[in-house]
Amino acid sequence: MADERDPAAAAQLFKALADPVRVQLLALVRRAPSGEACFCDLAAEFDMPQSSLSHHLKILVNAGVLTRERRGTWSWYQVEHAALDTMEQMLRPGGPLRDEPVEHQHQG
Amino acid sequence: MADERDPAAAAQLFKALADPVRVQLLALVRRAPSGEACFCDLAAEFDMPQSSLSHHLKILVNAGVLTRERRGTWSWYQVEHAALDTMEQMLRPGGPLRDEPVEHQHQG
Numbered sequence: 783m784a785d786e787r788d789p790a791a792a793a794q795l796f797k798a799l800a801d802p803v804r805v806q807l808l809a810l811v812r813r814a815p816s817g818e819a820c821f822c823d824l825a826a827e828f829d830m831p832q833s834s835l836s837h838h839l840k841i842l843v844n845a846g847v848l849t850r851e852r853r854g855t856w857s858w859y860q861v862e863h864a865a866l867d868t869m870e871q872m873l874r875p876g877g878p879l880r881d882e883p884v885e886h887q888h889q890g
Numbered sequence: 891m892a893d894e895r896d897p898a899a900a901a902q903l904f905k906a907l908a909d910p911v912r913v914q915l916l917a918l919v920r921r922a923p924s925g926e927a928c929f930c931d932l933a934a935e936f937d938m939p940q941s942s943l944s945h946h947l948k949i950l951v952n953a954g955v956l957t958r959e960r961r962g963t964w965s966w967y968q969v970e971h972a973a974l975d976t977m978e979q980m981l982r983p984g985g986p987l988r989d990e991p992v993e994h995q996h997q998g
Contacts, residue, residue, distance in 0.1 A: 789910035789917075797908035799987075802897035805904075808987055809897075866988060870981035873974050879907075879916055880974060 795869050798845035803828065803838045811848060811859050818860045903977050906953035911936065911946050919956060919967050926968045
């Protein structure tokens with residue numbers, strides 16, 4: 783699992799969500815009715831060139847936050863929970879990037 | 891709280907940890923014996939100009955991940971848990987960026 787012992791891997795995961803467009807893409811895909819969103823539908827939500835949107839989607843896919851499946855003309859995207867779980871676990875109190883819960887820190 | 895409704899604020903938080911140096915800085919500060927680390931001690935861990943290290947620390951402080959206190963010649967840094975809590979809560983299953991736990995997704 784990526785953590786502080788592999789700072790580059792941890793940073794790459796967080797970088798996936800370090801852009802407002804990518805945060806919005808994740809939100810759109812997770813809310814898609816069937817649990818998957820077509821590139822065509824995502825493109826309709828953003829006023830930007832399709833090449834820029836593809837670039838952001840590629841970063842999310844490479845980080846493991848989304849999966850991509852090509853069907854006919856379009857790609858379809860689903861949320862992949864493993865990467866999000868890894869990030870959440872790193873940030874959890876007592877996790878690899880955190881101390882024990884705050885209430886214990888000023889004891890002893 | 892920063893979340894998908896404010897993608898820029900969410901992205902800025904994740905950007906704080908989107909660099910290996912900043913992941914390492916967080917890990918060093920949280921492990922400092924007294925709960926705080928001096929700039930002088932942090933600088934000794936990195937083979938980079940002090941101005942670059944200051945830049946990374948400033949990003950962490952601006953995002954609320956570290957707090958900075960100046961005493962005499964040096965700045966001292968402590969982990970500030972609020973920003974890390976916010977990120978963790980966004981990533982938690984059922985949180986603003988996540989669906990309910992995976993086992994519920996294919997029902998109904």
